[in-house]
Amino acid sequence: xxxxxxxxxxxxxxxxxxxxxxxxxxxxxxxxxxxxxxxxxxxxxxxxxxxxxxxxxxxxxxxxxxxxxxxxxxxxxxxxxxxxxxxxxxxxxxxxxxxxxxxxxxxxxxxxxxxxxx
Numbered sequence: 001x002x003x004x005x006x007x008x009x010x011x012x013x014x015x016x017x018x019x020x021x022x023x024x025x026x027x028x029x030x031x032x033x034x035x036x037x038x039x040x041x042x043x044x045x046x047x048x049x050x051x052x053x054x055x056x057x058x059x060x061x062x063x064x065x066x067x068x069x070x071x072x073x074x075x076x077x078x079x080x081x082x083x084x085x086x087x088x089x090x091x092x093x094x095x096x097x098x099x100x101x102x103x104x105x106x107x108x109x110x111x112x113x114x115x116x117x118x
Contacts, residue, residue: 013042022048029059036063040073044090051075051090058084 022043028036044051053075055065067086070077074095075088 013039013047016047018047020048021050021052023052023054025054027053028055028063028065031063033064033069036065037069037073044074044092049092053088053090055086055088056084057086 024040024043027039031039040051040053053070055070057065057067067077070086070088073090075090076094077086078089079087
């Protein structure tokens with residue numbers, strides 16, 4: 001188990017090993033939005049394919065965080081409390097849902113080979 005504490009700095013991430021699950025809290029409340037986005041992006045892309053993010057919406061709003069910002073980063077809202085905490089999750093395998101049209105059936109038409117010239 002690895003534990004990083006505030007204040008969050010990019011350098012902290014260079015000293016850790018990749019993990020399967022990262023649980024993050026106090027990030028959106030303690031960093032400016034661009035720095036927090038960079039930090040979360042680095043965690044998701046290089047260190048943890050699964051992330052649980054706990055955010056206090058009122059405090060995060062002071063750093064310009066809106067609900068859609070979490071969704072834009074690929075997080076899904078999974079729970080909330082009356083005290084204003086929101087819990088988001090990220091899993092790389094669920095990041096991009098499978099689309100029906102994204103397969104060879106719609107891209108290759110072998111039945112049309114040699115029938116038409118373009």
